[in-house]
Amino acid sequence: MTQTRRVARRVQQIRISATKLMPMLAARIGGCVSLGQGVPSFSTPPHIVDAVCRVLRDDPSAGKYSLQPGMPALRQAIAEHLTAAKGFAADPDSEVAVTVGAMEALLMALLTVVDRGDEVIIPSPGYASHAEQVLMAEGVPVHVPLRPADWGLDVEAVRAAVTERTRAVIVCNPGNPTGTVYADEDVRALCRLALEHNLVLISDETYDYMVFGGHAAPLSPASLPEMRENVIVINSFSKKYALTGWRVGYAAASAGWMGEMLKVHDATAICAPTVSQHAALAALTGPQDCVEQMCAALEKRRSLTMDRMAALAPAFTCVPPRGAFYVMARYSCTPEPSPEVARRILEEARVITVPGASFGPAGENHLRLSFGADEAELTECFDRLQRWAERQ
CATH class of the missing domain: 3.40.640.10 (Type I PLP-dependent aspartate aminotransferase-like (Major domain))
Structure with missing residues (x-):
């Protein structure tokens, strides 16, 4: 006899966030660039890596x-x-x-x-x-x-x-x-x-x-x-x-x-x-200059993003971010709900975004864009997004 799977209600009512789901879908498609998950492009600073290597070699309790x-x-x-x-x-x-x-x-x-x-x-x-x-x-x-x-x-x-x-x-x-x-x-x-x-x-x-x-x-x-x-x-x-x-x-x-x-x-x-x-x-x-350098780079990426968002208007508009490294981009180029828009941009433009509805009801008709990627990837993302918007 086939047994019925009984999943707890607390698990039935939750879902994997779109922030994590969109990169998973992109991995199946291939060739995508990302304005999606909030992962800055920077490598772990060398002094942190060196400190961990030392402790792993010298301190048995590290494991x-x-x-x-x-x-x-x-x-x-x-x-x-x-x-x-x-x-x-x-x-x-x-x-x-x-x-x-x-x-x-x-x-x-x-x-x-x-x-x-x-x-x-x-x-x-x-x-x-x-x-x-x-x-x-x-x-x-x-x-x-x-x-x-x-x-x-x-x-x-x-x-x-x-x-x-x-x-x-x-x-x-x-x-x-x-x-x-x-x-x-x-x-x-x-x-x-x-x-x-x-x-x-x-x-x-x-x-x-x-x-x-x-x-x-x-x-x-x-x-x-x-x-x-x-x-x-x-x-x-x-x-x-x-x-x-x-x-x-x-x-x-x-x-x-x-x-x-x-x-x-x-x-x-x-x-x-x-x-x-x-x-x-x-x-x-340790030294905090690495944080200052990463913040300076992100401020430049913010400027690039604001320039590209201005070029996308009126198809996409946004409130300029004052902190973090995200933009909630409101779209007017299509009446479709944000999950469908994010899916279409992923499939048709090979750009990862995150549907605004996943951030609560007030996020609908928006896409969250992260400018954590390096400037070359950001430029490619916005080039593709511009071409997609022009086709709508």
Whole structure:
């Protein structure tokens, strides 16, 4: 007798994000260039590679488990960075955890904060995996539109969405997929709202280093002392230090929250890869000129992208990004939904994009474009996209 496969509801209701799916489809087609997945073209900096090679040769413990919350030296370095950069004094022993990328840190936070049926507010367009992880925690994602004119945070719209079931708000600042940087006054207003309703603010700060025009990094909710028990900070070494494949990030929160989150960490990962933790330690404590160089290159790529987007108008238009390395390009050359447009561009132009609908309802009629590729690939991408748009 054929047995019926019984898949858990929490898995049935989630899906692989389009950000990962589009490159998988492109691999089958072949000959594609990418404006898709957010992977900068840079190699891991040599001083990080050298440090890892040394530790692998000289330290037998480099191939073994670390302590469950992470290597003490790395947690200490993270805590010092948080104090210096954000004014957030986190105890490295009880308020910092090293994780398998920011993705595991986010999942730790959501599985700890969200119960079945709890609502989590996500500004839309928002990072696609935020909503999927809320669903995995058996919560309810509530998409609240950003201001379409500038992708700014609409705090009053967030306030209107709060119900007795609301448990948390997720913010990504600078934003993926919009490239927005929320105004400090809006972040402060959101923090006041969180305190008023005793909500947890899950602050995804993966792109905090990448702000254009010489502007300061955005305000972190963790820098406000009154938010101590109402904020969980998430960050990653992936983009800042070209360590995407090393899978290492971190979470920081009050000791009460962190003690509970570490239960999830223990049940899912035990610890982040020790060799990757050594890479993160070398990144955080070593020379930072590599970050400055990568940011300068990305700023040039942003300029190239804005020039090419201007040439694509009116078929494609966008709000110029202020941070990260993404553009939400609104299309008017076809009435088709964004998944179909992204599929057509992939098949007909051999260019990877990401459908805007995957980032929430407010992302429909847009495509997310990443300008992380080098200038030669970006030029080829936009040449192909220009020819495709002219045929519509």
